[in-house]
Amino acid sequence: MKFQKVIFSTIYLLLIGPWLYAQIRFEVHIPAQDRSKNLPIFIACSFNNWSPGDPNFRLEAIGNDTYAINLPDTLSYFEYKFTQGYWTQVEGDSQGHSRPNRIYDRLKEQNPQLLSLQIEGWEARPTYRFYIKSLPKNTPQDASIYISGNFNNWDPGNESYKLQKQFDGTYRVTVSTELEKLEYKFTRGNWETVEGQENGKACPNRTLYRKSDFRLEEIPVDIKGWEDLTGTFNFYSIYDLLILFSAFQCILLLVAIPTMQDYNRKANQWLLLSIAFTAIVLIMKTLMGYRVVAEQYSRLLLIPDFALFLYAPLFYFYLQKLLFKTPQMPVKWWLHFVLPIVQILVYMPFMLLDSKELLIKLLNKEQDIHIVSVFAGTISWFVNLFYWFLNWKTVEGYNKQYPNQASNEQNTDYLHTVLILQAICLVLWAFTGLLVFGQRFFDWDTVLLADKSIDIIWLAFSAIPYFLGYFAIHQPEIFKIAKTSLTQVNILPNKVSTENALVSPKLPEVLPEIAPQADETPVLDIEKDANHEQLIASWKEKIDEFMNSEKPYTNVGLTLNELAGMLKITPHLLSKVINEAYQKNFFDFINSYRIEEFKIRFEDPRNRQFTMLAIAFDVGFNSKTAFNRAFKKMTSQSPREYFFDSRAEE
The missing domain is CATH 2.60.40.10 (Immunoglobulins)
Incomplete structure (x- = not known):
């Protein structure tokens, strides 16, 4: 039995032995500070495609500080390095700096079949x-x-x-x-x-x-x-549903507004453009938040960015057409859309990229697209801030002007609400920019906070169509004043400037006192007339007689121009007479007649079957709020306080 084992061992050594010793053995010693860490050590070399963590080339631990690996003896020359499994943890020098590749050259090695090596340290990286x-x-x-x-x-x-x-x-x-x-x-x-x-x-x-x-x-x-394991009920969050509901509201408005009574056709055209653009942006913003859609249609990720420059001028022109008589566009109206066109041209190279390539750029925030987004966001914030102040000034100017030309109360509160929502967006926009700035330069961990801030911006933005659409349908008629009155006429509460005064076209049968020559501009400056006070008193008497006999104030929509036409007088002169003779603006002047007419009718026994509100509407008021406010302004009391024992109302 022993003899057979000896024979077998001899044959094994003769046949297999040469192959065992025909290998290159590497014995690697690691630094002292690493001896208790049980590190995985790999050799990455030119003949294994420099794979840093190939399990076939992992060294075996043969002691606390020594690792070994055997390589085929057929190799005569190759370059290599030792790693801990990937290139982010590769050997370096004792100072933590990078070291050049090691080289195995059979002809230059003292013992080409056994190499004893020392790893001095690892590249020092965060x-x-x-x-x-x-x-x-x-x-x-x-x-x-x-x-x-x-x-x-x-x-x-x-x-x-x-x-x-x-x-x-x-x-x-x-x-x-x-x-x-x-x-x-x-x-x-x-x-x-x-x-x-x-x-x-x-x-x-x-x-x-x-x-x-x-x-x-x-x-x-x-x-x-x-992303792939979310329940059905959680797929669309409440936030997304609110955004989508706003988009669907926009779509309904696109159908409803053109079919209603069209008092403001040109204004509604701009409103429809604004609402359609808002709907597209909101839908894209919501859908692009989901991985499947974003990966398939990555170019659409850039669509919401176009709201940065385009929404503001659309809303600006809507306000101009809604509040002022501007039959034609300004001469250089196209300047408002230069920046949106520039943005499209700048974004075009990214839109033409392959979807996957664009997605990688967005994920990596590569320098070109990152610089474009930062510049676009910064510049557009200042542009939108400029338009916001312009729109706020426009609405406030209108509110100061309409009492001099309209007799019914104008509800522009919804426009103030929209401007407040826009202001919230601007403030949060600036706050988000500060978070990003702080994250970049002060190492603040503000990613989630900035993301939530952006979500609130979009939520506030999506609320705007609700207000614009509701009032466009429920308050289709709004009194428009001439654009020039906001910029050329300085009308003080109780005094009207005569410089650059507004005039109406020549009226038929104009009274001699104000009749212009055929080749003259019909402007009258009665302050230069020697009989100024007499003319004012004369016109006051005529106006009183006309108001008491014809009762034009019962017309809910009575305007300064309409009353001037009835009196055969220019609107400018009528406004001046009202300001100086009655010490009131046109709005209060007409409402004072309405209040006096209301008192007479309410005290009339024949009207006991009518409510206060019914009588108020009959004398020319357009709402309960307007009636109560005007009555208290004129009498310092509410209607019920004034009449004490008012009769029961249905």
């Missing part, structure tokens, strides 16, 4: 150790979790960045990188299984900024959800 504290409950039990970011070109399933499950149930991975800003996300191996918010929407990239020292940082992570 190192981050991520550990996942909690996972969504619907995470598969056998799931493999990876970290992907700008440090590995956003590879979602790179085995070198696979998280290892620990005995305490956490998942851990270490990332070393020289990047100043680290952006990353967690996946289950591909972009279809990327992390998301609880409602299924895409979450923003996680970010970290490089510290001044190279200490190992422990980064705790809570994954809220997976």
Whole structure:
């Protein structure tokens, strides 16, 4: 039996022995500070495609400080380095600097079959150790979790960045990188299984900024959800539903507004353009928040950006057409749309990119698209701020002017509400910019806060169509004043300037006192007339007689121009007589007659079957609020207080 074993051993050594010794053996000694860490050591070389973590080239630990690997003896020349599994943790010199590739040259080695090497140290790079504290409950039990970011070109399933499950149930991975800003996300191996918010929407990239020292940082992570494992009821969040409801409201308004009584056709045309654009932007903003749509149609991610420059001029022209008699567009109206056109031209190269290429640019926030978005956001904020002040001044100017030309109360509160919503958007916009600035220069972790701020901006923006649409339908008629009255006439509360006064066309049968010559502009400056006070008194008498006999104030929509036409007088002269003779503006002048007429009718026994409001409407008021406000202004009492024992009303 022993003889057979000897024969067998001899044959084995003769046949197999030469192959055992025909190898190149590397014995590698690691630094003293690493001897208790049980590090995985790999050799990456020119003949294995420089793979930093190939399991076939992992060195075997043969002591506390020594690792070894055998390579085929057929190799005569190659370059190599030792790593810990990936290029972010590769050997360096004792100072932590990078070192050149090692070279194996059989002809130059003293012992080409046995090399004893020393790793002096590892490249000193900022190192981050991520550990996942909690996972969504619907995470598969056998799931493999990876970290992907700008440090590995956003590879979602790179085995070198696979998280290892620990005995305490956490998942851990270490990332070393020289990047100043680290952006990353967690996946289950591909972009279809990327992390998301609880409602299924895409979450923003996680970010970290490089510290001044190279200490190992422990980064705790809570994954809220997976984009592909979200329940049906959570797929659309309440936030998304609110945005979509606003978009659908816009679509309904596009159908309803053209079919209603068209008092403001030209204004509504601009309103419809604004609402249609808002609907498109809101729908794109909502849909692009979901991974499947964003990956398939990544170009549409840029569509909401066009609201930066285009919405403001559309709303501006709507206000101009709504409040003022501007039959034609300004000579250089197209200047308002230069910036939107420039934006389209700047964005065009990105729109022409392949969808995947554009998506990678957006994920990586590459320099070209990042610079464009920063400049567009900054410039557009100042542009929108300019338009906001312009619109606010326009509405306030209208509110100051209409009492001199209209007799019914104009409700522009909804325009103030819209301007307040726009102001909220501007404030939050500036706040978001400060957060981004602080994140970049002060290492503030403000990603989630900035994301929430942007969500609130879009929510406020989506509320605007509700107000514009509601009042466009329920208050279609709004009194328009001439555009020139806002810029050329200085009308004080009790005095009218005669410089550049507004005039009406020549009226038939104009009275001699104001009749212009055929070749003269019909402007009258009665202040230069020697009989100025007599003329004012004369016209006051005529106006009183006409108001008491004809009762034109019962016309709800009576305007200064209409009353001037009835009196055969220019609107300018009529306004001046009312200001000087009655010490009132046109609005209060007409309402004073309405209040006196109301008192007479209310006290008339024949009207006992009518309510106060019915009589108020009959004498020319257009709303209960306008009646109560005018009555208290004229009498310092409410209608009920004034009449004491008022009769019961139905």
